[in-house]
Structure formats: structure tokens, C-alpha cells
Amino acid sequence: MxxxxxxxxxxxxxxITPSDLTISPRDRRFGRGxxxxxxxxxGNPYATAFYNALSITFPKGEAFFVDSVRAxxxxxxxxxxxxxxxxxxxxxxxSREHVAFNNRAADTGYxxxxxxxxxxxxIDLVSEKPKIVSLAATMALEHFTAILAHQLLADxxxxxxxxxxxxxxxxxxxxxxxxxxxxxxxxxxxxxxDWSRWQRWKVxxxxxxxxxxxFLVHRWEGMLDLLRQDGLTGRKAKWAMLKYAFLSPGMVxxxxxxxxxxxxxxxxxxxxxxxxxxxxxxxxxxxxxxxxKKVRRAx
Numbered sequence: 001m002x003x004x005x006x007x008x009x010x011x012x013x014x015x016i017t018p019s020d021l022t023i024s025p026r027d028r029r030f031g032r033g034x035x036x037x038x039x040x041x042x043g044n045p046y047a048t049a050f051y052n053a054l055s056i057t058f059p060k061g062e063a064f065f066v067d068s069v070r071a072x073x074x075x076x077x078x079x080x081x082x083x084x085x086x087x088x089x090x091x092x093x094x095s096r097e098h099v100a101f102n103n104r105a106a107d108t109g110y111x112x113x114x115x116x117x118x119x120x121x122x123i124d125l126v127s128e129k130p131k132i133v134s135l136a137a138t139m140a141l142e143h144f145t146a147i148l149a150h151q152l153l154a155d156x157x158x159x160x161x162x163x164x165x166x167x168x169x170x171x172x173x174x175x176x177x178x179x180x181x182x183x184x185x186x187x188x189x190x191x192x193x194d195w196s197r198w199q200r201w202k203v204x205x206x207x208x209x210x211x212x213x214x215f216l217v218h219r220w221e222g223m224l225d226l227l228r229q230d231g232l233t234g235r236k237a238k239w240a241m242l243k244y245a246f247l248s249p250g251m252v253x254x255x256x257x258x259x260x261x262x263x264x265x266x267x268x269x270x271x272x273x274x275x276x277x278x279x280x281x282x283x284x285x286x287x288x289x290x291x292x293k294k295v296r297r298a299x
Contacts, residue, residue: 015080015189016268017182021275023086026176030097030169031104038108038230042161045230046223046244050251051170052105053222054148056112058098060119062091064126065142068134069184072191080186087183090176097169110229115222122214135191136207139184140262143208144215146181146269147258148251149174153277157249175281181269205263212259 041047066088073084106112126137152158152174159167192200220241227237245252261267 015182015186015270017083017186017270018273018275021179021182023083023090023180023183025086025089025093026172027093028097028172029100030172031101031165034104034165036101036104036108036166037163038105038110040163040166041159044161044244045227045232046241047162049223049226049230049241050244052102052110052112052226053115053219055098055101055105056115056222057119057219059095059102060116060123061141062095062098064123064134065138065184066091068131068138069187071131072135072187076187076190080183080190083180083183084187087180090180094173094176097173101166101169110226115225118218118222122218132191132203133207135184135188136204137211139188139204140208140211141215142177142181142184143259143262143269144211144255145177147255149177149181150258150272150274150277151251151254153178153281154274155249155254158251171281172285175278178274178278185269201265208262 037043039045039048041051069084069087073081076084102112126134152170159170162170188204192203223241224238227233227241232240247253258272261271
């Protein structure tokens with residue numbers, strides 16, 4: 001933990017991504033040919049709304065991430081160039097699987113097109129700014145997804161009782177989000193290598209504050225919209241949604257400390273090496289399916 005708080009000039013541009021890290025796209029498919037229950041998360045409309053509201057953002061959001069990182073890949077060191085290629089492959093597969101999942105949610109009667117439009121509006125607004133702002137926004141949102149991914153794999157309560165195919169989708173996605181969590185940040189360090197430490201910290205911090213506000217506001221609105229479609233409205237529904245998000249199991253409550261670390265001098269996503277969660281996930285998949293059944297069972 002001490003390295004999170006101490007600062008040295010070398011930290012300003014140096015990546016600490018583990019030298020032995022390999023980003024390995026896992027081409028898996030989930031829930032094909034199956035009907036996903038409307039309240040797929042253990043019959044709980046609030047848990048379902050929480051994850052559905054996130055999933056709706058992923059196809060357009062991850063395409064934006066890919067474009068933002070690709071814009072700065074020219075001239076990157078060979079190791080980072082390879083990481084970017086694998087990042088792009090992983091994100092493309094995540095988009096594919098969440099499109100399929102979102103379509104299954106729509107098949108149960110949810111209207112999601114207007115929620116997708118909100119995501120596109122935000123992307124269009126950011127895209128009007130210099131490309132480095134898009135990269136900074138990607139870096140901030142990748143930090144959010146890495147925090148979410150860590151919690152999903154570290155605490156089984158988050159997916160307890162969920163439809164198995166859908167839970168597997170989220171675990172698979174989480175493992176790869178952890179694996180590539182440093183790519184956007186390392187691309188940022190390369191792209192801003194001629195900036196002063198103050199300029200780099202100021203831009204990334206201001207963008208994170210803006211991203212955080214919009215992320216929380218719009219995801220909250222999305223959750224409430226999905227609950228309204230289930231006939232759940234008013235203060236009672238809002239309290240139940242808040243209780244799920246902040247108290248039990250409290251995913252959002254667990255975001256604050258890792259989110260705050262983003263603003264510390266010397267921050268890097270790999271200050272916390274949580275690759276054991278990826279290894280545990282890969283091992284658990286291997287014990288459930290042999291190499292041929294793995295893809296067939298998933299989709």
C-alpha cells in the first residue's frame with residue numbers, strides 16, 4: 001500500500017504493468033439459443049436493473065474505448081502495441097456478447113433504445129473535444145470497470161442466485177477487464193509523455209470528476225427507468241434500489257476507496273496486482289467444462 005501514497009519523478013511517466021502479464025482474449029459465447037428470464041438475477045428486479053443498466057452501456061461504450069485508444073497507438077513501444085491489439089480484441093468480444101444479452105433483455109419486454117441513445121449522446125459530446133479527452137475519459141471509465149470487475153470476482157455475493165449463463169457472462173467479462181485494466185492508462189502515459197506532471201494530473205482528474213458525475217447520474221436514471229417498466233416506482237422502489245447498490249451487497253459502496261486512489265500521485269491501475277482473481281476464474285471454468293464443452297456450454 002505504501003507505494004500508492006509515495007511519489008517520485010519516475011512515477012510520472014513509468015508504467016508498472018507487470019512484465020509477465022499476457023492479455024489473452026477468451027472467445028466465448030453465452031446464452032445463445034436460451035431465453036434469459038426477465039428478472040434473471042435470482043428473481044430480484046433491483047439486482048437485475050443494476051446490471052442491465054450497466055450492460056446497456058457496454059456495446060457503444062466499448063466501441064468508444066477502442067477508438068480512443070487506437071487513436072494513439074502510432075509510435076507506441078512494441079509491448080504496448082501488442083497490449084492494445086489484444087485490448088481491442090477483448091473489447092470487441094465484450095461488445096458482441098453484451099449486444100446478445102441486451103437483445104435477450106429486450107425480448108423479455110424491456111425497452112432499451114432510449115437508454116442506448118443516452119449513451120450515444122454522451123459519446124458524441126466527448127467526441128467533439130480533442131482526442132486526448134476521449135482517451136482520458138476511456139482511462140477513467142476503464143478504472144470504473146476494473147473496480148466493478150474486481151468486486152464481482154472477489155465477492156461471490158454479487159452474482160449469487162443469478163441465471164448461470166448470465167453470471168458466466170459477467171465473470172468472463174470481469175476477468176478480462178482486470179487483465180487489460182492498464183492498457184488505456186499506459187497509452188495515456190505514452191500520449192502525454194511530453195506534458196508536465198501538473199498538466200497530466202489536472203486533465204485526468206477533471207475528466208474523472210466529470211465522468212463520475214455522468215456515470216452515476218445516468219446509470220441511476222437507467223435503473224429507475226427499467227424498474228418503472230416493471231411497475232416499480234416511488235420512494236419505496238428508490239430506497240430498495242439504493243439499498244441494493246450501497247448496502248447489501250453494496251457494490252457502489254465498495255467503489256469509493258479504489259476510485260479515490262485515482263487522484264493520488266503515482267497512481268497506476270496495476271498498483272493493485274489482482275491477477276489471482278483471473279487465475280481463480282480460469283481455473284473455475286476449467287473445472288466446469290473441458291476444452292471442447294466450454295464454448296458449447298456457454299453458448
